[in-house]
Amino acid sequence: MSKISPFHLAIPVHNLAECRKFYTSVLNFEEGRSSDHWVDYNFFGHQLVIHYKAKSQEETHTNAVDGKDVPVPHFGVVLPWNTFNEFAELLKSKGIKFIIEPYIRFEGQVGEQATMFFKDPSGNALEFKAFKDMSQLFAK
Secondary structure (H helix, E strand, C coil), X not given: CCCCCCCEEEEEECXXXXXXXXXXXXXXXXXXXXXXXXXXXXECCEEEEEEECCCCCCCCEEEEECCEEEEXXXXXXXXXXXXXXXXXXXXXXXXXXXXEEXXXXXXXXXXXXXXXXXXXXXXXXXXXXXXXXXXXXXCC
């Protein structure tokens, strides 16, 4: 796999102060630049920006995967296996309410991976995953 460039993702949050506390104190992400309306974060080497947007009544949608309701849309990052496990333990210790608890998908099959889902205080769904064998990331 070639060197991956960091991505930039900006997401809406309806309570900037509450989400700032979540991303800084719960997820332990390093804060970068900020203003009254947005905050940058180091998202495992990528740039995540939370932007204030008034709350709206957006419909929640899910797709069935492995008999679980996966929220759509969602975003996240693929972590090294040990980092995933350490991050999952941190989240559990901080009382994160998981949509889908950390577990292994496709166990013993092509694409075996660890995954977990949860939401931030504004309802943005996050997925973190890890592959024991990173060459399986795009395997069919």
